[in-house]
Amino acid sequence: MRQATVHIDREALQYNLNRVKQLAPTAKVVSMVKANAYGHGIKDCLAALSSTDAFGVACLEEALEIRALGYAQPITLIEGVFSEDEMNVVINNNLEVIVHHQPQIKWLLAHKELYLAKNLKVWVKLNSGMNRLGFKFAEIIDVIHLLKAEGFDCVLAMHFANADTENHPLNEQQKNQFLQVKQACSPILASCCNSAAIFKWPELNFDFVRPGIMLYGASPFADLSAHDLDIRPVMTFTAEVIALNTIQAGESVGYGSTFIADKIMNIAIVSIGYGDGYPRAFIQQNYVVIHGQKRCVIGRVAMDMIAIDVTDLEITLGTEVELWGKQRLVDDVAEANGTIGYELLCRLSNRPSRK
Numbered sequence: 001m002r003q004a005t006v007h008i009d010r011e012a013l014q015y016n017l018n019r020v021k022q023l024a025p026t027a028k029v030v031s032m033v034k035a036n037a038y039g040h041g042i043k044d045c046l047a048a049l050s051s052t053d054a055f056g057v058a059c060l061e062e063a064l065e066i067r068a069l070g071y072a073q074p075i076t077l078i079e080g081v082f083s084e085d086e087m088n089v090v091i092n093n094n095l096e097v098i099v100h101h102q103p104q105i106k107w108l109l110a111h112k113e114l115y116l117a118k119n120l121k122v123w124v125k126l127n128s129g130m131n132r133l134g135f136k137f138a139e140i141i142d143v144i145h146l147l148k149a150e151g152f153d154c155v156l157a158m159h160f161a162n163a164d165t166e167n168h169p170l171n172e173q174q175k176n177q178f179l180q181v182k183q184a185c186s187p188i189l190a191s192c193c194n195s196a197a198i199f200k201w202p203e204l205n206f207d208f209v210r211p212g213i214m215l216y217g218a219s220p221f222a223d224l225s226a227h228d229l230d231i232r233p234v235m236t237f238t239a240e241v242i243a244l245n246t247i248q249a250g251e252s253v254g255y256g257s258t259f260i261a262d263k264i265m266n267i268a269i270v271s272i273g274y275g276d277g278y279p280r281a282f283i284q285q286n287y288v289v290i291h292g293q294k295r296c297v298i299g300r301v302a303m304d305m306i307a308i309d310v311t312d313l314e315i316t317l318g319t320e321v322e323l324w325g326k327q328r329l330v331d332d333v334a335e336a337n338g339t340i341g342y343e344l345l346c347r348l349s350n351r352p353s354r355k
């Protein structure tokens with residue numbers, strides 16, 4: 001059987017959740033498990049996140065999957081509903097919505113009695129400069145006052161555009177607007193911290209933090225690794241050596257013959273490719289780890305295979321290769337491929353088996 005395997009370390013996930021709790025001891029934790037728990041597999045991750053206070057997802061379908069697996073914690077739909085007909089399903093399944101534009105307020109008010117009867121909170125999103133979702137500063141205070149007057153328990157919510165970037169000028173603007181709205185609408189519950197903000201701004205933890213990437217043991221920062229942050233990679237992605245070749249100087253490897261040997265080399269062919277979610281584009285030399293040692297990927301990544309220079313290594317068919325995980329951090333693979341760890345994790349295909 002072809003060996004391309006995603007291993008999920010539930011203890012690492014629990015460890016990382018505990019790191020969130022250490023960093024934000026007074027806040028409730030809304031674990032972000034959207035996009036199939038950042039590609040890790042929702043079922044396994046939920047089992048390891050049983051001590052979280054709540055979950056955050058991007059849409060109704062993701063929330064219903066969590067309910068179908070039997071989890072009763074609060075769930076926030078971080079983009080709210082996409083049409084009014086979702087409101088009944090939301091209420092029947094005890095889901096909490098974000099409201100970020102006027103039509104959603106109308107839909108919510110139309111279902112007010114049932115929503116309030118379930119004691120569900122409403123998350124009200126401030127657009128403080130990211131300019132994706134939310135009410136602008138000039139509008140949100142009226143929105144919150146209206147919702148409060150209608151009897152809703154509101155959570156003021158915001159998302160930072162640059163929490164991973166030290167001294168970005170938008171950070172101050174976003175913080176200031178958030179704090180001003182919070183004060184103007186006091187008392188109100190509040191939530192603005194993703195992983196980067198949890199690490200950087202403990203004073204902004206407030207009532208709910210919303211960690212995503214740090215739970216999975218990848219870093220939100222370009223200049224700080226998972227090891228620096230004391231978080232543990234949850235996913236280890238491995239494959240096996242399926243063929244061994246010796247090539248002479250002047251011979252090439254793979255599609256396009258982009259790699260040409262300048263000496264006699266031993267090449268291992270490994271059962272992984274872009275059909276599994278291993279990235280094809282690269283901007284720096286990429287490598288894998290075999291027997292604890294870094295070895296370069298050579299030539300083009302194909303749909304099902306990559307080639308590795310194993311010239312000075314003793315290996316056999318079936319030798320395990322770590323593509324990313326505890327030894328080769330996903331963030332470093334991402335950097336070599338001009339992307340971020342988030343993307344590599346989320347875009348794994350269904351083909352690798354899961355353990």
Ligand SMILES: Cc1ncc(COP(=O)(O)O)c(C=O)c1O
Nearest residue numbers: 032078159194195210211212213
């Ligand atoms: C609204 C919101 N909150 C929290 C997060 C978690 O962010 P991170 O994975 O950087 O911790 C996300 C992720 O996209 C988000 O959209």
